[in-house]
Amino acid sequence: MLEYIAKRLLLTIPTILAITVVVFLILQAVPGDPAIIFLGERSATPERLEAIRRSMGLDRPLGVQYLDFLRGIVRGNLGRSLFSRLPVVSEILIRIPPSTQLAVAAFLLAIALGLVLGIVSALWRSTWLDVGAILFAILGVSMPIFWLASMLIFVFALTLGWFPATGMGGWNRLVLPALALGLISSATLARLVRSSVLEVLSQPFVTTARSKGLAEMTVLVRHVLKNASIPVITVMGLQFGTLLSGAVITETVFARPGVGKLLIDAILNKDFPVVQGVVLLIALVYVLINLVVDVSYAFLDPRIRFD
């Protein structure tokens, strides 16, 4: 097992290198010169434009720009943003806590709701409970998040006054954004849990367990849920990555800082150092989540072995 983990960790190095190369090339291919975007609607003489390009380090050959970036990673220095001029590392670090808080809160909510709804609708298949849960899942999956977020503000902040509409700080400021983000994820999970549980319920070993006279609860927890958990955990892992880096709309509506928004803004500005830095972080997170998910398979299902 240890050997397997070490191998996987070593493999992350070429994976991430490949990702940085691809992102670097894509950024080059996208139209737009960072110096011109920086100037925006303002005029500049060709000399001034050239001077700005030079001060952004864009006059270096592409290969050199990329190698400098790699050299920076090794030293833990990802350069400075072309626009805010802040060190990329601090731009990212300052946004990791709020993004993590939001992602964890939304994730817990999504798991709790998704599991309960999925299990309930599978066990009471074709009853009004099941219909209700499916309806919720369909609504959740098809609801645009900006609308849901605005409605949450309208109902819980403006009308009822239970929670503030924006920001960072107390736990009460996390409730609405976590709801907006978590509800939609929970719908995806609920559907998946339902189908996985239904599939396992029809397996012969469930019948065996029941015929041994095991309590229904024991059958459910020990045999059904554990076996149904593999696809669910795979999706949950990916969902967590998405919640962490893809909460741009939620972050914008609730005026919270976050990694997702940083990335989108950087892409629109072609702020190379920031895009590279954030992509590096997101790639790392996904690689690690995938590793954790894969390792957890071995513990959940004794048939899976990595040795």
Add this chain to the structure above:
Amino acid sequence: MSKGMTRRRFLRVAGAGIGATALAPFLRMAPHPAVVLAQSQDTLTYGMSLPPDTLDVTVTTSTGVGRIGLHVVDPLVWQVRPGEFAPGLATSWTASPDATAYTFTLRDDVKFQDGTPLTAEALKVTFDRIVDPNTKSQTAFSFIGPYDKTEVLSRNQARVRFKHPYAAFLDAASTPYLGIISPAALKKYGADFGPVVFVSTGPYSIQSYQTGTEVVLVRNINYNWASRVFKHNGPPYLQRITYKIIIEQSTRLATLETGETQFIDDVPTTDVERLKANRNYVVLEIPQAGSGWSLMFNQQRQPANDLAVRRAIQLSVDKEGMAKAVWNGVYKPACSPLTPNLFGFDPETCKKYARNVDQARRVLDEAGWQMGPDGIRTKGGQRLTLDFYFQAENIKNREMAAFVQASVKPIGIDIALQSRARPAYFAAVRQGQHHIQFWWETGTDAGEILRILFHSSNAGGGTNRNNYRNADMDKLIEQIEGEVDPKKRKELLVKAQQKVMDEAIMAFLVDPPSIYAHHRTLSGIWVDWGGNYPYFYDARIAK
């Protein structure tokens, strides 16, 4: 992880780990009583639409930083009415007759927020730094115009020299962007001066800055050099101003109504009437100085280079309709490249080419644009199709562009909407791929507005995306810039506006106001007449 670890144990440990990670942020986030107290009436929370790109007003490109920065710096002069100035950091000033040199006498009792004294040398350091390409200064760089150099005459006297006449310099010096920075702090903080810290002389200093979230200002208790423009001297009344960045406009409005903010900018036009009807709020609607929303026609590209085509659009766009449909009647139909509150605005421009769809059709007929079978005109085999480029990020851009498209369709002009993300938009319009693009400009000096829009030095990728090159216009603009006599200056400005209208270089759509809203408990707000900078030096919040 050892092989001896059982699956159950792993699950337990992992579960506890996830639980702890999840709880940790909540524990840290429990509100501290002292924090709650500090949010009392001594703090103003401002909901701001524009995220800062830096803290340094002499570098920024954002009006948002100007709004914050005006509290952190003191302008050399204050502009109380168009063209009328009062002392700021400068107690007196003189301009050379040809407007190429300005001599300022600075107050001798002013200290930077780091305790070092304000000197003429600091003015020189600030201005020299703005024109250094490595500074990458944006707004300040355009405001400092044809800057040549600063001569330090004595400890508190400096002469600023320009390469050619620059009558608009006092106007520029009244903006936050030419605020004087502390040379000692600049040296001390190096590359972090601007992105992380900013030190100047104003009534507030920067307490903290969280990128993309908030900027907190705390009052400068040593402040004792307020301009006579204001109602008091000494430290400001409000202890703290927190600028919360809330980009989403409906959320920003919601925070005003929940009480999370007491003041917001850029109020959505859809909500102006509703807020005005509510006694708890005050809506400030201040006509913006500058040039309203308009269409720039690329005169280097067929068929936008045809006067008849531009004239037909100028005559057929329904400005009143646009002001009502897109902007809820809060914006006003525009007349000229200058907004009506600018010195030198010519009211004749509102009548001369007023909307007349029949005349627009005649103009096209006479120029040989024949109506085709599909309702679009052609001339010599060329269809009358114009590419209209705009930035996709702003929904209002699309609404206005669609409105223009619908306005000119009946007279046989086809407009193709080319919506682009920011990088692609700039790449396209700077290369001149557009026939039409939007413009909108704020500024309080008419001459500078005209230079931005029409001077040939700004053509070919710069701000003059009309790509309009005309020696007479260049000369006219340069004369305006060198003319200090108000009467002559006005004549020249009228002449320039007439020329713009006669040649239909651009078409003018709507003039926006700046719209702010605040709680009725907040009073003593000063806003410049151009509508851009709400200033809270005299402000108080009623208990």
